[in-house]
Amino acid sequence: MKNKLKKMLSTNIALKVVSLFLAFLLWLVVSNSQNAIQTKSVKVDINYTNEEALQDAGYIVTSRQTSIVITVEVRKNDYYKVTADNFVATADLSKHMGEDLSSQLVKVQVETTGEEENVIKNWNYPKDGPWITVKMDELQTKEMEVELVQTGAVDNSYVLNKEGLTMEPQTVTVSGPKSEFGSLTAVKAQVDLAQFSPENTEMTLPLALYDANNNVIESENLILDPSQVVVRAGVKQLKEVGITFEGVSGEPGAGYGYSQISCDTTTIALAGLKASLAEISSITIPKDALDITGATQTIERDIDITSYLPDGVEVYSNNVITVEIVIEKLETKTYQVPESQINWIGKLDQYGYHIASGEVSVELRAFEEDLDGLDVSQIQLNADVSGLGVGTHTVVFIVNVSDAFSVVEQPTARLQVTLSKDSNSSVSSSEISSEKEEVDDTENITNSTSSSESSSNQEQESSKQEDLDETKSQESSSQDNSSRETVSDDENTSSK
Structure with a gap:
């Protein structure tokens, strides 16, 4: 078995090598067709440097290109790995200072960050930097006051301090191209007063630029420093109260x-x-604030009420009020007060008290209108009769009437004190005699003046009296004796 395998591997070696090479090529072709190189466009933002140096020289960029597009070759499988973060585009503005800056071509340097560089096969952008157009203008700076525009209103139960709103800062700096300052007329902040309350007294507001037609200027080149202001308001509770007077x-x-x-x-x-x-x-308002000493006509007084307020409270409206004190001439009128409206102080049940005339004359002083409107039933009299016995007496009355009236002269009247018919009390003869003596003494004092006045006449008539008939004198004497006896009998009867 081993010999057969060895023989198979050792025969046709060249053919086998060629077959292996062809298989590799086939794999390579198939692999490249599935992960082919593709082209990708990447948008990269331009980073402008040394712009402050340009502004220090008195210029500012008014229009610029914000980005460039780089063409990148990348495998299909790595397509999404390449982004704008793999490149840095930089434009140095300081290299073009001193030249005609109205319109300039600025060179952009492009570099890779090194990230994913192994997957980037190639990128198409001039390595020595492309040129872009940047427009510039003279830099102008202007300090402007901020106008605070108020809208809405605080709640009806609140009120802003008299000092109103405070704003910080009150001026801001506007900088930008000289060509765009022509339409700029105001810097404003809008505040809605309805947002203020005792709990919310501070707001931070953005600023906006306005032209002469009160339209907002939308410009990225005009820069505000600072771009917002802080508005504060003192908010207090509001309350309406009445005004009263103690008098004058x-x-x-x-x-x-x-x-x-x-x-x-x-x-x-x-x-x-x-x-x-x-x-x-x-x-x-206290009395001391309204002095009418010696006044004979209507007077006016301007009163500052702030001095009558507690600490922490202030007048929201006008703090000075005008007070008118009407001064009028007083008139007099006499009223006949009936005996039924007299209160006898210290009276005894066994006596009866009666005014000889049945009424008391009371003269009052007041305004004519009040005098005409006063009914006699509204007048009450008091008289102290304690210690007064049977007989006729002069008593003084205390007048009780409204404070609108004053008594011209304290009224007096002749009072007759008599024994009450319904009284069951017994009065001793000595008491009655004593009371009569008091009455006689009063009458004697009253008649003393008239007796002295008539003394001279009596002296003149005395001579005539001496010439009278002696018989007449005796008759007169006997009549006097009988009269005395009658009085004595009456007294004894009364005593019994």
């Missing part, structure tokens, strides 16, 4: 009074922290 101080001129206080506004808007505003329901 001082007294107006004689015969005048103030009828009312009016103000040019009834409410005022306050701004502050929520906790501070919660403690305020109204603003009260």
Whole structure:
């Protein structure tokens, strides 16, 4: 068996070698046909260098080619392994400074990164660099103020500080080609006030360039530095409260009074922290702020209410209010107050108290309108009768009436004190005698003046009285005695 195999391998050796070579060629042809070399286009971005040096020289690129296309030969199986990352395209702008820069051909250097280089069979781009066109212009720089455009409004329950919005920075630098500055008129930032609240008081806003027609300028060559601003707003709670007055101080001129206080506004808007505003329901203007001493006509006062506000609260609207104090002339009027409207202080049940005239005259001073509108039933009188016994007395009354009225003169009247018919109390003769003596003393004091005045007349008539008939004198004497006896009998009867 071994001899047969050895014989088969050793015979026709040349033929066998040729067959093996042909088989290899066949495999190679088939293999190449399935993994053939293909062409691929790769787009590579251009990296421009030394652009700062160009700007330092006073120029800027206005138009440039951003990429180049490289043709690459690669096997079919490696087609997707080759990308733009396998190449670097560089254009050095500094090599063309000093020449006519309005339009320049700039050389682009292309290199491979080394990655997947073994799969790249060939790439078609001039190794010494292609040339591309770059347009340039004079570089212009301008500092411009930022205009803040406000839109919307804060919520009705909030308010911005009086200082308004603050913006930082307020100016920016715009740089770019000189040819594009002709249409530039403004740099603006737009802020929506509705976005502000006590919790959100700061926003960062982008900037935009505008032309004279208020249209946004879309340009990649005009560069803003910085490109955005920070806007801050102090947001406080808003609350409307009423204005009240304690009254006035001082007294107006004689015969005048103030009828009312009016103000040019009834409410005022306050701004502050929520906790501070919660403690305020109204603003009260004290009396000292409204002095009417000696006034005889209507006066006006401008009041700054900031001094009446607590810390942390400010006036959102006008902080000065105008107050009008109406001064009018006072009139007088006399009212007849009936006895039924008198309160007897200290009265005793066994006595009856009656005004001789049945009513008391009360003179009041007030504005004419108030006097006309006052009904006599609205006047009450008080009189202290404690200690007054049977007889006639002069009493002084205290007048109770609305504060709108003043008493011209404290009223008085003659009071008759009598024993009450319905009284079951007994009064001793000594008490009645004492009370009569008090009444007699009062009447004697009252009559003393008239007695002294008539003394001279009595002296003149005395001579005539001496000439009277002696009999008449005796009769008169007997009549006096009988009269005294009658009075004594009456007293005894009353005592019993």
